[in-house]
Structures are given as C-alpha cells and as structure tokens.
Amino acid sequence: MKFLFDDDHYPLVIEQGILCARSFIWIATANLKDLHIVSGGRSHPLLDDLARKAGGGVCIRILYGAEPSSRFKHSFDEHENLISGGIELQPCARLHAKLVLVDNVLAYLGSANLTGAGLGAKSAHTRNFEAGVLTNDTSRINDLMEYFDRIWRGDHCPQCKRRDECVDPIV
Structure with missing residues (x-):
C-alpha cells in the first residue's frame, strides 16, 4: 500500500x-471531465487512449x-467504438466515491476525480490538493x-430515496 499526494496521482494511477491495462478498467468518479x-x-484526451484500449478488448x-x-x-x-458501447457508462446521483481498478492488480481509492485537476496532468500550481491510497493487495x-x-x-436502487434524480436508473 502506498499513500499518494497531489501530483503522485498522474504517474501512478x-x-x-x-x-497499462490489459483486461479491465473500472472507474468511479463524482465528476467526469475531459481529462x-x-x-x-x-497533450490529448485520455478518451483517445481509452478508445484504443476498448478496441483492443x-x-x-x-x-x-x-x-x-x-x-x-x-x-x-469522436470515437465510434465508444458510442457503440466500447465504454460502459453508468450514472448514479448518489455516487461520490473515487476509485480506479485495473486488471485486478492495482486499485486506487482517494479524493481525486477523473478530471484534469484531480488525476490529470495539470501542473503542481493549478491541480487540486488530492490524497489517496494505491494498493496491489489482491484481497x-x-x-x-x-x-x-x-x-x-x-x-x-430498490431502497434508494433519490430515484427521482436518476437520469438513467440502473434497475
């Protein structure tokens, strides 16, 4: 387990x-921006790389x-394979967790969203102050x-009291 602070996030996460993902990438983020x-x-959008990854299975x-x-x-x-399901997107109005899970070999849990100021390549003078934990412990x-x-x-979902806020209910 390793603690991450501020600009540690970009190179490690x-x-x-x-x-480096070969099998799967699962991301939970409160805010979803064009990192x-x-x-x-x-500089280019992370989505360019995710489109290539999705195209590779x-x-x-x-x-x-x-x-x-x-x-x-x-x-x-801009990516036809993403539009046709290359990335599965699921909204949840209650989601505030920030997680990145890669190939069952790496997990990030922390404060950083999938944004330029969170996980992205913004400079040390403009990025958010973020803290998190990175682990490769399978358990x-x-x-x-x-x-x-x-x-x-x-x-x-069945017991959720914010269902009226759901744009696309899961169930």
Whole structure:
C-alpha cells in the first residue's frame, strides 16, 4: 500500500495504471471531465487512449455522479467504438466515491476525480490538493471490486430515496 499526494496521482494511477491495462478498467468518479494526458510532449484526451484500449478488448466501466462535462461528451463522440458501447457508462446521483481498478492488480481509492485537476496532468500550481491510497493487495482489490460492482448492479436502487434524480436508473 502506498499513500499518494497531489501530483503522485498522474504517474501512478494514469501512466502506470490505466494506460497499462490489459483486461479491465473500472472507474468511479463524482465528476467526469475531459481529462488530458501528456505523451511525447503533447497533450490529448485520455478518451483517445481509452478508445484504443476498448478496441483492443479491454473492458471499461465508468460510474459517475454528476452529468459529464460538455468537453467530455464532445471527445467521447469522436470515437465510434465508444458510442457503440466500447465504454460502459453508468450514472448514479448518489455516487461520490473515487476509485480506479485495473486488471485486478492495482486499485486506487482517494479524493481525486477523473478530471484534469484531480488525476490529470495539470501542473503542481493549478491541480487540486488530492490524497489517496494505491494498493496491489489482491484481497483489498477484491473488496473494492465488490463495492464497485454492488453500485454497478444497482443493489441499492430498490431502497434508494433519490430515484427521482436518476437520469438513467440502473434497475
């Protein structure tokens, strides 16, 4: 287990986590924005890489709390394979958790959203102050996967008192 602070997030969660995925990427985020990453000295949307991953068979699920930003939607719509289901998106008005789960080998749990100021490549002078924990402990990863999956399946939906806020109810 490793504690992450501020600009630790980008290299460890994005570069060594999400971008190295071979099987699956599960992300839970309260805010979903058009996070940009840096490659070869140039910035581009993370969605470009996720589209390539999805095209290569990586299962990608994103749970989110608030309506995605217009820039996220625009970048998403530039990838036909994402529009046709390459990334599974599931809204939940109650979601505030921030998780990244990769290939059952890496899990991040912390304060950072899937945004440029959270997990992205913003500079140390503009990014949010974030703290989190990174683990490769299979037992802990399994616990977090089960937590994510309970929300994904909608186990909480029948008793939820905020159903009127759901744009796309899970069940």
